[in-house]
Each structure stands twice: as structure tokens, then as C-alpha cells.
Amino acid sequence: AQAAAASSDGFLQCLSASIPSQLVFTQSSPSFTPLLKSSIRNPKFFTPSTVRPLYIVTPTNASHVQAAVVCGRRNRVRVRVRSGGHDYEGLSYRSERPGEAFAVLDLSSLRAVRVDAQASTAWVDSGATLGELYYAVGKASNLLGFPAGLCPTVGVGGHFSGGGFGMLLRKYGLSIDNVVDAVLVDAKGRLLNRNTMGSDVFWAIRGGGGESFGVVLSWQVKLVPVPATVTVFNVPVSASQGAVDVVTRWQQVAPALPDDLFIRVLVQQQTASFQSLFLGTCDALLPVMSSRFPELRFNRTSCREMTWIQSVPYIYLGSGSTVEDLLNRTTSASVFSSGYKATSDYVRQAIPLDVWANIFSKLAQPNAGLMILDPYGAQIGAVPESATPFPHRAGVLYNIQYMNFWPMAGGDGAVQTKWVRDLHAFMAPYVSSNPREAYFNYRDLDLGENVVVGNVSSYQAGMVWGHKYFKDNYQRLAMAKSQIDPDDYFRNEQSIPPLSNSK
Ligand code: FDA
Structure with missing residues (x-):
């Protein structure tokens, strides 16, 4: 029913006002399939029966992301956000639900890393890989590092959204324990930072899971000291x-x-x-x-x-690897x-x-x-x-x-x-x-999946998986969701359902 209600033509027409056409791919475009495949890490979700996106949009600046959300919402086309594509269940580029009308917002072109070694901070865009982040930190100083996962091709966007841990977790905790600011595009297409999104939403995006609260475009992190x-x-x-x-x-x-x-x-x-x-x-x-x-x-x-930066490829890619290998986004x-x-x-x-x-x-x-x-x-x-x-x-x-x-x-x-x-x-x-x-x-997804009731994911049904991932924080996440996206525009099979105070 949702697919029938979606206006695909309307979506494309709306996008054309704000996004250069070469950044929008329909299923009939020759580049569509290679692009879809480009960051799929679990090929069991690249089969003829996989429910695929109708469109892929590859924004090169924030306004493109804002436009995609506004146009998607207006025309009942959902967006699934993809940063590094490493989701174990492929939810950044496929749906479990046949007929779901959705576009993939592929952030791989938004991947700048700006390190301020003096201040020991960095701004990193969600489309960067962990390898690109580590590389930039290592170039800036051999006495700074960052706590995140081992695999260099993992995307910052999904990884930070879910927590993020690696070899520095006992010394410095999770990636999100070291995030100090972020830029978010919400379901209204607004561009928000830590102050303007509010403390509940800023709390929620740091570990409450990708997709649920909007599109995080970039993150400001504290870098951590490492010995020479x-x-x-x-x-x-x-x-x-x-x-x-x-x-x-x-x-x-x-x-x-x-x-x-x-x-x-x-x-x-x-x-x-x-x-x-x-x-x-x-x-x-x-x-x-x-x-x-x-x-x-x-x-x-x-x-x-x-050095710490040498240890990163050594541990994950093996003794013959080099620091430059961290920049390879398509490890074979x-x-x-x-x-x-x-x-x-x-x-x-x-x-x-x-x-x-x-x-x-x-x-x-x-x-x-x-x-x-x-x-x-x-x-x-x-x-x-x-x-x-x-x-x-x-x-x-x-x-x-x-x-x-x-x-x-x-x-x-x-x-x-x-x-x-x-x-x-x-x-x-x-x-x-x-x-x-x-x-x-x-x-x-064996842990549970959302049930959509009246076009909104059910809070009650979400508890089944939500308590396993978040324990008592599930409820506060659902309240943050209801502040920032009460209509449940951003959703997938395991996104946080909205829970308003009045319910
Ligand atoms: P992907 O793009 O698939 O996104 C994952 C989810 O987040 C999707 O629901 C997506 O819609 C959403 N999302 C993505 N970008 C978003 C954005 N900018 N804003 C809002 N939502 C967004 N983990 C770990 O903690 N330590 C580790 O060492 C490893 N190692 C590892 C190795 C390998 C080979 C794999 C495949 C995975 C890991 N992981 C891991 C798990 C990894 O942290 C997890 O899969 C991340 O969600 C992947 O982030 P991507 O951006 O690559 O995924």
C-alpha cells in the first residue's frame, strides 16, 4: 500500500530542483547496480530476491541531503542512509518488506576528515571510513589516536551511531564516549547541531542506532593520547x-x-x-x-x-600491510x-x-x-x-x-x-x-523486528529487540525519537519507534 501511495515521479521532479541529476540514479541507470554493490559487505543481500532501492542518491553537500529528505517525505519515498554499508543485516540498502518504496542516500562522497592536532579534536564526515579517520589522525600526530573498530572499511556513520569499539576500548571507551558535537539533518530537512538538536537527541544519536533519528552528516570527536x-x-x-x-x-x-x-x-x-x-x-x-x-x-x-597508526593495519590487515592501505575503501x-x-x-x-x-x-x-x-x-x-x-x-x-x-x-x-x-x-x-x-x-534480526501499526513502528513490539540492545535506555530513546521524528519517517526493521509523553 505504501508503494502504491508513493509518488516516484514526484520524488524525482522534486529532487531535480535541488540536486544535480548526475547524483541521482534510477534502477534503469547503467551505474545503478555497480553503485548499489559498491559497499555491500554481506553479499547474501545482493541476490535477485533482495528488495532493492528504487533510487540511489549520492549527495556531495548538506543541502542535497536536506532536499532528499524533504522530497522523500513529500512523495512518500523513504530514505535508507548508507555510510560504509557494513550493516550485518544490510538494512542500509535493502528492505525486508517487499514493495517498500525507498531510496538509498549513499554518503560515500561526504567523507572529509579535518584534524586539529593542537586542540586534539577532529571533524569527520559520516561517509569517511574508520581507515580514513585513523590515517588523517596518524598524519597529524604520532601521539594521537582514536578509539573505534578494527576493520578500516567500516563507515563512520553507522559505526558511531551504534557505539563503536576496538583495541582502545579499555583505555578510552567507545567512539561515542568521545563525540562532542554532531551535525544532523532531521525529518523536516533541518540542519541541526548539538545545541539546536537538543540534549535528548544529541544523547540518542550517540549509540541509539543508525537510521532512527535522521541523517548524521558529521561528528566532532576528541582525539586521545597514545604513546610514541x-x-x-x-x-x-x-x-x-x-x-x-x-x-x-x-x-x-x-x-x-x-x-x-x-x-x-x-x-x-x-x-x-x-x-x-x-x-x-x-x-x-x-x-x-x-x-x-x-x-x-x-x-x-x-x-x-x-607506532599506534602502524598497529592499526598490522592488526587487521596483517604484517605485510602499510598505513596507506587504510585508505583502500574496497579491500578485497x-x-x-x-x-x-x-x-x-x-x-x-x-x-x-x-x-x-x-x-x-x-x-x-x-x-x-x-x-x-x-x-x-x-x-x-x-x-x-x-x-x-x-x-x-x-x-x-x-x-x-x-x-x-x-x-x-x-x-x-x-x-x-x-x-x-x-x-x-x-x-x-x-x-x-x-x-x-x-x-x-x-x-x-533474529532478536526481533519492528511491527508497523497505523504507519508508525510499535513501541511495544520494539521492546523485544530494544531491551537487548539498550536495556532501560530503550524508553528514553523512544521519547527522543518522538521529539525529532514523531511520524516515524526514518525507519527500518530495527529503528527506534516513537513514544510520546502523552501515551
Ligand atoms: P551502514 O552504512 O550499513 O549503516 C549501518 C546502519 O546505520 C544502517 O541502519 C544505516 O541506515 C545507518 N546509518 C549509516 N550511516 C548513517 C548516518 N550517517 N546517519 C544515520 N544513520 C546512518 N563494530 C565494532 O564496534 N567494532 C569492530 O571492530 C567492528 N568490525 C567490523 C568488521 C566488519 C568486517 C564488519 C562488516 C562490521 C564490523 N563492525 C564492528 C560492525 C560495524 O560497526 C557496524 O556494522 C556499523 O553499523 C557499520 O557502519 P557502516 O556505516 O559501515 O554501515
């Missing part, structure tokens, strides 16, 4: 070398380490790889490791000293030719050894996936739960991400998807409960 030398290590421990014991021990050790030491674990097949960033030299790291985590049998040969890593399924959990009480032994047996199954364990504690846990929408703070030992991949040419991923769902079900007794918490940026 950092130390990186990656120590694999196989099951036969005692991986089950070392992982069990890690659960107690990693969240309680000094804040300049971060040790995550990647568990795949029968090996646990302990991957670390230490904000200091190898000489300073060695005594900490031998006193706090002797079980890892860490020694000097595993230390790699470098094989993971991007594979479909994947992922979900997440939070652990608040260490999981017993025998359960870990059982988990390892599941990782040995045919077509098994992997687990990534990111330790919390220190700064990320020191921020009060209500300070930002992201509620997974004090008391969290670590975040688990479950992932499984399959080659798109080799099937529909049913077996691999089932493996993730089965492991997630198995883990229920050992992870957080009431609600069972999950990380918004590892979006999973």
Missing part, C-alpha cells in the same frame, strides 16, 4: 597446548588488567589466538604479562613494537565474497571450564564458525549505563561475537547460519539474561 611506541602481539594456543584452560583463565584476567593492556581472543577451529595492543614498550609489557597472565607463557619474541579480503551470519552476547560471570570444553567441541564440527571475545572493564565499564544509549558497562566481563561464513557460490549458508543459531541457543545459561544483552552494531 605501542606493542602488539598475537599468540596462538591450540587445544592440545591447553587452549581451554587458558581461555577459561583469560575471562578473569583480561577485564581486570591495567587499562593500557587489551587482550582479545579469536577462537576458531581448535585454536585460541590471543591478540593484543599494549600502550607502551615490550619492556614495560613483559612484567605485567608474567605477573598477571603467566598461563599464556608470553615472552619477548612475541612482541612487535611500532576474501571475507567480502562470502555471505555471513553473526550475533553477539555479553558475559557477566565467567563460563566454567567444562562448558568451554563443550564449546570447543562445537567449534570442531564441520562447517563451524568462529568466536571473538573482546574484554571490557576499565574505561568502557566506568561510564554510567545511562550516560549514552549503550548500556553494556559496569560488570560486563566481555563481549562475544559469533560468526560463520560461506562462499556465495557454494550454497545459501543454511548450515552455517544454523551453527550460529544453535551455539547462541546453547550459550543461553552462561551469558547475560533479563534481558539477554546484544551489541547493536552486530545487528541480528
